[in-house]
Amino acid sequence: MLVVDDLHASIGGTEILHGLSLEIGDGEIHAVMGPNGSGKSTLAHVLAGRDPYQVTAGRVLYDGADLLAMTPEERAAAGVFLGFQHPVEIPGVPTMYFLRTALNALRRARHHEELGPVEFLALVDAKRRLVDMDRSLLDRAVNDGFSGGERKRNEILQMLVLEPRLAVLDETDSGLDIDALRVVAAGVRSLRAPHRSAVVITHHRRLLDHLVPDQVHVLAGGRIVRSGGADLAAELEAHGYAGVHEPGAEPHPVSTATAR
Amino acid sequence: MSTARAEVAELAGREYAYGFSTDLDTDFAPRGLSEEVIALISAKKGEPDWLCDWRLGAYRHWRTLTEPSWQNVTYPPIAYDDIIYYAAPKKKAAPSSLDEVDPEVRAMFDKLGISLAEQERLSGVAVDAVVDSVSVATTFQARLAEAGVIFCSFSQAVRDHPDLVRAYLGSVVPFRDNFFAALNSAVFTDGSFCYVPKGVRCPMELSTYFRINAAGTGQFERTLIVAEEGASVSYLEGCTAPMRDEHQLHAAVVELVAMDDATIKYSTVQNWYPGDAEGRGGVYNFVTKRGRAAGARSKISWTQVETGSAITWKYPGVVLQGDGSVGEFYSVAVSAGHQQADTGTKMIHIGKDTRSTIVSKAISTGHGQNTYRGLVKMLRSAEGARNHTRCDSLLIGGDCGAHTFPYVEVKHPTAQVEHEATTSKVSDDQLFYARQRGISEEEATSMIVNGFCREVFRELPMEFAVEAQRLLSVSLEGAVG
Ligand SMILES: Nc1ncnc2c1ncn2[C@@H]1O[C@H](COP(=O)(O)OP(=O)(O)OP(=O)(O)O)[C@@H](O)[C@H]1O
Ligand SMILES: [Mg+2]
Numbered sequence: 001m002l003v004v005d006d007l008h009a010s011i012g013g014t015e016i017l018h019g020l021s022l023e024i025g026d027g028e029i030h031a032v033m034g035p036n037g038s039g040k041s042t043l044a045h046v047l048a049g050r051d052p053y054q055v056t057a058g059r060v061l062y063d064g065a066d067l068l069a070m071t072p073e074e075r076a077a078a079g080v081f082l083g084f085q086h087p088v089e090i091p092g093v094p095t096m097y098f099l100r101t102a103l104n105a106l107r108r109a110r111h112h113e114e115l116g117p118v119e120f121l122a123l124v125d126a127k128r129r130l131v132d133m134d135r136s137l138l139d140r141a142v143n144d145g146f147s148g149g150e151r152k153r154n155e156i157l158q159m160l161v162l163e164p165r166l167a168v169l170d171e172t173d174s175g176l177d178i179d180a181l182r183v184v185a186a187g188v189r190s191l192r193a194p195h196r197s198a199v200v201i202t203h204h205r206r207l208l209d210h211l212v213p214d215q216v217h218v219l220a221g222g223r224i225v226r227s228g229g230a231d232l233a234a235e236l237e238a239h240g241y242a243g244v245h246e247p248g249a250e251p252h253p254v255s256t257a258t259a260r
Numbered sequence: 261m262s263t264a265r266a267e268v269a270e271l272a273g274r275e276y277a278y279g280f281s282t283d284l285d286t287d288f289a290p291r292g293l294s295e296e297v298i299a300l301i302s303a304k305k306g307e308p309d310w311l312c313d314w315r316l317g318a319y320r321h322w323r324t325l326t327e328p329s330w331q332n333v334t335y336p337p338i339a340y341d342d343i344i345y346y347a348a349p350k351k352k353a354a355p356s357s358l359d360e361v362d363p364e365v366r367a368m369f370d371k372l373g374i375s376l377a378e379q380e381r382l383s384g385v386a387v388d389a390v391v392d393s394v395s396v397a398t399t400f401q402a403r404l405a406e407a408g409v410i411f412c413s414f415s416q417a418v419r420d421h422p423d424l425v426r427a428y429l430g431s432v433v434p435f436r437d438n439f440f441a442a443l444n445s446a447v448f449t450d451g452s453f454c455y456v457p458k459g460v461r462c463p464m465e466l467s468t469y470f471r472i473n474a475a476g477t478g479q480f481e482r483t484l485i486v487a488e489e490g491a492s493v494s495y496l497e498g499c500t501a502p503m504r505d506e507h508q509l510h511a512a513v514v515e516l517v518a519m520d521d522a523t524i525k526y527s528t529v530q531n532w533y534p535g536d537a538e539g540r541g542g543v544y545n546f547v548t549k550r551g552r553a554a555g556a557r558s559k560i561s562w563t564q565v566e567t568g569s570a571i572t573w574k575y576p577g578v579v580l581q582g583d584g585s586v587g588e589f590y591s592v593a594v595s596a597g598h599q600q601a602d603t604g605t606k607m608i609h610i611g612k613d614t615r616s617t618i619v620s621k622a623i624s625t626g627h628g629q630n631t632y633r634g635l636v637k638m639l640r641s642a643e644g645a646r647n648h649t650r651c652d653s654l655l656i657g658g659d660c661g662a663h664t665f666p667y668v669e670v671k672h673p674t675a676q677v678e679h680e681a682t683t684s685k686v687s688d689d690q691l692f693y694a695r696q697r698g699i700s701e702e703e704a705t706s707m708i709v710n711g712f713c714r715e716v717f718r719e720l721p722m723e724f725a726v727e728a729q730r731l732l733s734v735s736l737e738g739a740v741g
Contacts, residue, residue, distance in 0.1 A: 050692055
């Protein structure tokens with residue numbers, strides 16, 4: 001589904017990703033772990049098409065198409081979803097309205113009929129129960145005054161409503177209580193299907209215990225320095241990132257400077 | 261750089277959808293201003309002597325004044341001697357039905373999407389249409405007359421109800437009030453008049469569409485609305501103007517008077533020509549609007565959506581005279597392209613337990629400059645008076661500005677004034693968040709802007725609210741990619 005090949009990306013003139021490669025097959029869940037500042041969010045933003053990030057080399061194929069040539073909206077319409085590490089507030093725009101506008105924009109782009117308010121309400125109500133989110137939250141403006149955990153639940157709710165083909169979740173499990181963590185895991189699992197995939201960026205093994213990813217990657221210094229099975233997460237938890245690198249793949253010097 | 265930033269410069273390049281001029285057979289006064297021109301205007305309109313004298317008094321006073329310069333706006337000097345102060349479509353006889361209205365005028369309204377026929381059939385709104393300063397068509401007279409409501413052109417009111425006009429003209433905005441009020445008092449050509457008698461709730465929304473038509477013609481409207489004890493009325497004013505190269509001065513005066521327990525709601529959607537991409541042309545909108553909440557528990561409410569004009573300079577205010585009277589001001593002001601807006605309100609609390617609410621939403625984009633200027637004054641007599649002011653500014657793009665000048669004077673120790681102000685930006689992060697969910701930048705901006713304005717739109721009559729939202733989207737078209 002997704003092939004990232006020797007990706008170099010920079011921001012503000014500083015190269016952050018130094019030749020990152022990653023391949024994700026249909027129906028797979030991949031976890032990406034790595035030290036702070038190693039470039040995980042950068043990868044997520046580049047996949048979603050965030051403006052100030054510049055791709056200087058490499059390519060990204062999504063179902064064989066050049067993902068980097070598409071606008072953010074086109075990527076969304078093609079089924080790419082980003083769960084933001086820091087979901088932004090949009091005062092004045094009710095969450096329900098935002099979500100319906102989003103769903104209908106995607107449906108229009110895919111030449112499906114738009115959903116009316118009544119059908120939409122039924123859909124959201126069902127999804128909302130899955131993530132155990134209060135109805136009153138949806139009447140409030142998007143993330144406006146939401147707690148950290150509420151914002152993350154809201155990301156998962158949006159994912160469930162928009163049903164992406166490729167979900168990239170950037171630390172959606174950070175700052176969540178234990179119940180919320182289960183909710184996030186349940187949300188991702190409920191979308192699991194042969195034609196859907198997910199990239200889960202996380203610092204915690206707990207989420208991966210719930211999800212059981214097909215692969216775990218370590219991103220350090222702007223590259224994938226090691227990949228393994230679900231048990232790699234446990235190893236990382238025991239030993240930290242210090243000694244982690246695959247033979248032959250040298251960590252970039254920048255990583256030692258930025259890793260804390 | 262987001263495309264919003266990149267294309268913000270294109271903002272003023274949008275086509276003004278109503279930029280056309282209709283070739284009416286116009287009857288002009290000579291250019292410039294003198295006692296002779298004023299006497300001519302008065303004579304053409306067949307006015308009584310007292311009114312002609314009043315105009316001349318205003319003119320003589322105006323000549324002693326200099327144009328104000330304290331506003332936070334800049335424009336080249338206005339050549340008052342170069343303005344034609346009177347232009348009227350040559351009319352046969354006053355139309356008794358829509359069929360008698362000049363077909364060209366009606367075609368013009370059709371272009372504006374406000375066909376009178378449609379108005380009459382569908383909306384139940386009586387329209388007193390003002391073209392080139394003279395009322396051309398008035399509808400629904402019969403139904404209003406039945407209720408005892410007088411709603412007619414100002415000229416007709418002078419003819420048919422001179423005592424009412426004489427009693428209230430200049431009673432809220434005296435010609436000594438300011439430079440533009442004096443000018444208007446000297447040369448006003450027409451406008452609307454509404455009188456709602458004691459205990460009557462006006463059976464429909466009253467509406468006027470203003471229109472500036474003849475080239476180089478100043479527009480000096482005069483509106484007077486009086487609600488007697490226990491009466492209530494809702495009045496809608498909506499405007500568009502054709503495209504012009506030279507600046508056009510518009511200096512209207514609106515006076516409202518509410519007696520005991522009376523309510524007047526005055527709503528404006530202003531969409532005059534804002535000028536071209538370089539900021540050339542466009543209307544100067546220098547208006548004096550004020551209401552006198554004269555009676556106990558009376559209420560005057562101003563709601564305005566200002567999206568047009570090169571320069572807007574207006575402070576619809578309320579003098580809260582009656583005990584327990586209420587004044588409200590809800591405003592959305594947009595400055596896009598090179599538009600400048602200096603607008604706000606004046607709430608003058610005189611009576612006991614008077615209350616005022618001010619909600620101002622300023623949107624700036626392109627090179628637009630938006631200034632909120634408000635005065636809340638609580639006199640020594642205003643025991644227990646309260647004001648709440650909320651001023652929010654929204655910036656879209658980097659070259660625009662928002663400024664807030666709240667003035668407060670409190671003379672009574674029990675009076676309370678609260679002021680809240682916020683400035684926010686439509687950020688790239690917000691736009692990206694929306695785009696990541698599949699929503700286009702344009703739709704996202706419009707969603708954010710409409711959310712920002714909701715508090716004010718909610719105050720507008722339903723059909724006006726829809727029009728206001730549409731206008732806002734048109735005004736901000738091209739603000740984003
Ligand atoms: N505008 C910028 N200019 C220069 N450097 C930047 C800019 N934005 C981000 N960076 C740097 O890019 C690096 C990678 O950041 P990124 O957010 O991708 O890290 P991360 O792996 O997601 O970290 P975390 O685990 O803390 O979320 C960091 O060192 C960060 O400081
Ligand atoms: Mg991150």
